[in-house]
Amino acid sequence: MSPEFKPILTDGNNIVSQIWDPENECMSRDKLTQLQTDRLKETVERVNVNVPCYKDKFAKHSVVPADIQSLEDLSKLPFTTKDDLRINYPYGMFAVPLKDVVRIHSSSGTTGKPTVVGYTRRDLDSWTELVTRFMTAAGVTEEDIVHIAFGYGLFSGAFGLHYGAENIGASVIPMSSGNTDKQIMIMQDYRSSALVCTPSYALTMVDRMETLGVDPKSLALRVGLFGAEPWSEGMRREIESRLGIIATDNYGLSEIIGPGVAGECMNRCGMHIAEDHFIPEIIDPETEEVLPAGSIGELVLTCINKDAFPMIRYRTRDITRLDYEPCACGRTHVRMQKTMGRSDDMLIIKGVNVFPTQIEEVLLQVENCQPHYQLIIDRVGNMDTLEVHIEVNEQMFFDEMKKQRDFVLMLEKRLATMLGVSAKVKLVEPASLIRHEGKAQRVIDRRNN
Amino acid sequence: MKVEQISVFIENKSGRLAEVTRVLGEAGINIRTLSLADTSDFGILRLIVDQTDKAKAVLKENGFTVNKTEVVAVQVPDKPNGLSTILQVLDGGKINVEYMYAFVERSGKDAVIIFRFDDIEGAIKTLTENGVTVLKGEHVTRI
Numbered sequence: 001m002s003p004e005f006k007p008i009l010t011d012g013n014n015i016v017s018q019i020w021d022p023e024n025e026c027m028s029r030d031k032l033t034q035l036q037t038d039r040l041k042e043t044v045e046r047v048n049v050n051v052p053c054y055k056d057k058f059a060k061h062s063v064v065p066a067d068i069q070s071l072e073d074l075s076k077l078p079f080t081t082k083d084d085l086r087i088n089y090p091y092g093m094f095a096v097p098l099k100d101v102v103r104i105h106s107s108s109g110t111t112g113k114p115t116v117v118g119y120t121r122r123d124l125d126s127w128t129e130l131v132t133r134f135m136t137a138a139g140v141t142e143e144d145i146v147h148i149a150f151g152y153g154l155f156s157g158a159f160g161l162h163y164g165a166e167n168i169g170a171s172v173i174p175m176s177s178g179n180t181d182k183q184i185m186i187m188q189d190y191r192s193s194a195l196v197c198t199p200s201y202a203l204t205m206v207d208r209m210e211t212l213g214v215d216p217k218s219l220a221l222r223v224g225l226f227g228a229e230p231w232s233e234g235m236r237r238e239i240e241s242r243l244g245i246i247a248t249d250n251y252g253l254s255e256i257i258g259p260g261v262a263g264e265c266m267n268r269c270g271m272h273i274a275e276d277h278f279i280p281e282i283i284d285p286e287t288e289e290v291l292p293a294g295s296i297g298e299l300v301l302t303c304i305n306k307d308a309f310p311m312i313r314y315r316t317r318d319i320t321r322l323d324y325e326p327c328a329c330g331r332t333h334v335r336m337q338k339t340m341g342r343s344d345d346m347l348i349i350k351g352v353n354v355f356p357t358q359i360e361e362v363l364l365q366v367e368n369c370q371p372h373y374q375l376i377i378d379r380v381g382n383m384d385t386l387e388v389h390i391e392v393n394e395q396m397f398f399d400e401m402k403k404q405r406d407f408v409l410m411l412e413k414r415l416a417t418m419l420g421v422s423a424k425v426k427l428v429e430p431a432s433l434i435r436h437e438g439k440a441q442r443v444i445d446r447r448n449n
Numbered sequence: 450m451k452v453e454q455i456s457v458f459i460e461n462k463s464g465r466l467a468e469v470t471r472v473l474g475e476a477g478i479n480i481r482t483l484s485l486a487d488t489s490d491f492g493i494l495r496l497i498v499d500q501t502d503k504a505k506a507v508l509k510e511n512g513f514t515v516n517k518t519e520v521v522a523v524q525v526p527d528k529p530n531g532l533s534t535i536l537q538v539l540d541g542g543k544i545n546v547e548y549m550y551a552f553v554e555r556s557g558k559d560a561v562i563i564f565r566f567d568d569i570e571g572a573i574k575t576l577t578e579n580g581v582t583v584l585k586g587e588h589v590t591r592i
Contacts, residue, residue: 211509392458392491392514399456399495399518400547400565401486426490429460431512 017266017329020136020168021129024276025331032332036279037071039304044068044077047310050095053088054080054312074279074302075290079313082115085255090116096308106154107254114154117254118308124163126305127257130274131164134263137272137329138248139223140194142169147192149201150228151177156258157228161196164260170194177201180208191220199231199239199247200435203372206242207393207430217244225250227259230318230339232357234364249338251318255311256301262336267328270335277305280334281313282322285343296321298343299336317342319355345443349377350384352420356442359388362418366396366411374433378446386423388415391430450573451519452563452586453501457494458514461487469494469508476507481590482563484550495550497563499590520565521572522589524582527553527560535562535581542575544568561589 019025027035045065047054057078058064067076085093094101101118119127140146146165150158152174165172173190175183177197183205186192195202202224209216224239224247231249239247251271252259261278262271273280282297283290291297299318303310318339327335341355348354356375363373372391377384390396390411398404408425415423434441459465466485473480473496481497498504501517508515525531532551539546547565554561561584566572576583 394514394516397456397458397514397516399454399493399516401488401493402547404491404493405488427458428491429458429465429512430514432460 017139018136018141019330020133022330024274025133025272025333027276027332029332032275033071035276036304037069039276040071040074040279040302041065041068043302043304043306043310044312047095047312051093053084053093057084071279074281074313077302077313079288079300079315080311081315082255082317085115086113089113091118094118094308095310096120101308104154105156105159105254105258115255117156120307123257123306123308126277127160127260128163128167130257130260130277131160132167133274134250134260134272135161135164135168135225137263137265137331138225138250139246139266140165140168140170140225144168144170144194144223145173145190145192145220146170146194146196147173147175147183147187147190149175149177149183149195149197149205156252156254158196160252160257160259161225165194165196180205181212184209184212184214187219187221188214193220193222195221195224195243195245197224197226198228199226199235200229200372202226202239202243202247203235204435206239216242219243221245224248225263227251230341230357232360232364233338234361238364251336251339253316253318255309255314256303256316257306261301265327265329265331269327270323270337272327272331272333272335273322275333278303280322280336282320283315285315285317285319285346293322293324296340299339317344319343319346347375347377347443347445349386349419350421354386354419354421358418359415359423362411362414363390365414372430372433374441375443376446377443384421384447386419386421387426388423389426389428389433391433392427393430396427450521450577450583450585451569452497452522452584452589454518454520454563454565455496455498455501455505455508456516456518457496457508459492459494461489461491466492466494468511469513472507472511472513473498473504476503478504478507482550482552482561484548484563486548497589501590518565519569520563521569521576522584522586523562523564523576524554524584525560525562527558531560532562535576538576538579538581539572541579542571544572544575563589 048065061078063076100120102121103119105117106114148158148161152158224245227250236247248264250263252261262273264271279302281290281300282295283300285298299316299320301314302312319341320339321337323335341357374389376387411425479499483496486493505515549564551560551562
């Protein structure tokens with residue numbers, strides 16, 4: 001790869017980012033459609049031969065590879081779900097012999113068995129390139145010191161960003177997750193300039209810095225690449241103002257490749273999906289119908305340039321919207337909006353659809369309210385109840401009981417307006433809500449127990 | 450004329466109050482007086498201690514949410530009508546009391562009443578103009 005760097009000025013602050021792979025990232029739509037069609041046909045033929053699960057599913061849907069002649073034919077293919085991966089645990093979905101697999105990763109497995117994914121050497125190379133693209137788009141250069149605070153292990157996040165940063169030529173600190181005090185010390189001493197972690201862990205670090213009396217703005221940090229959990233625009237503003245950095249979003253899931261599926265450019269108007277590798281669709285999660293461009297629905301992804309573990313119409317469960325309007329950065333790849341929640345996180349409370357991210361928005365509208373919260377849903381008699389537990393910080397703590405109670409009532413009122421269902425707000429002590437490897441556990445649903 | 454007070458958010462569950470006093474005790478901080486306001490979910494513990502800033506810092510280090518506020522300490526003779534006189538003075542000055550709590554001085558002759566006012570300057574002015582003894586911060590923290 002010898003990229004012709006194409007600098008882009010985005011605003012008055014002289015924020016410059018480059019395009020790593022202009023040939024692929026800025027490919028014309030016609031050329032892209034042709035490439036996608038060729039790669040889709042090849043992939044479908046290959047999985048039909050090599051993966052019994054796909055062969056059976058295609059047969060059940062009365063579809064044969066020859067039926068797929070254009071991108072419109074994609075919808076003839078059946079969906080693949082996490083259940084398919086569980087049934088074929090651990091290696092049943094691999095499309096190459098294990099001897100060609102050089103790496104195994106696994107999803108966090110929050111529900112039941114984890115899912116196992118494999119990479120050939122070529123897959124690892126593509127993965128590296130894809131991560132390099134979005135890290136470059138976020139402004140990371142060879143001058144940067146990239147501090148990776150994702151856990152290294154079965155989780156694909158840390159390795160993906162690690163390879164991308166090295167490919168750019170940046171200096172990588174493979175810090176891994178946990179031990180916040182040490183993270184902060186290393187950030188100070190090694191002058192980390194780019195931070196990679198979950199957005200909620202970024203806030204945990206700022207909290208800790210404040211407790212330790214470390215001014216976040218005295219650090220060399222200038223950019224953050226946050227992912228692995230949904231986060232709102234409000235949370236972005238909070239991270240940016242408290243850490244004094246540019247916070248960028250990226251998207252990926254281990255079933256598809258890990259991080260590198262999509263990432264923001266400096267215009268931050270959605271994440272460009274690497275369309276030369278993946279074909280996105282938006283469906284209604286209930287009816288499974290493909291929705292027209294611009295609709296909000298569940299993202300479905302098909303891998304068209306992957307050897308070991310190509311997913312066909314994989315239901316990501318992530319709710320988003322696609323925007324095909326050309327982006328000012330020059331990239332032609334479609335942009336996906338920040339994920340708005342997960343179709344399986346969608347809570348139906350008293351018959352109303354509720355996404356945890358809506359609650360986050362309400363909390364962030366209240367000045368200085370940090371988004372460490374948890375939803376507890378229960379059923380009393382035949383009635384659903386919703387409690388929102390919020391960790392108290394100094395800005396929302398008053399020494400006068402009346403003000404404290406008024407604050408709680410104000411939050412309850414705003415939540416009811418936003419959600420259309422009533423919610424009881426309970427204030428809890430800092431750091432008392434459960435966190436799972438840096439990922440905030442947002443929802444506890446006790447209705448099915 | 451003002452006294453520094455710290456307030457601590459505590460969840461209404463067993464052991465939290467004990468945890469606050471343990472943290473303060475281990476840091477060698479002496480509690481002068483305290484008051485606890487509570488609901489079924491949470492409580493607000495207000496403390497006057499001998500080392501306010503240190504108390505705030507150690508509690509924060511131990512994960513508590515802590516704020517510092519200013520209150521007024523008034524000396525009242527420990528006899529009938531003592532408090533009533535002061536409340537009448539405040540009422541006359543149209544000063545609202547947010548909350549108050551009291552303790553008796555070591556001498557046993559006087560009580561000290563801690564007041565939280567919204568308008569702290571106005572309250573001090575009204576009290577002193579009416580001959581009420583407003584104690585200095587050091588006086589209260591060193592009792």
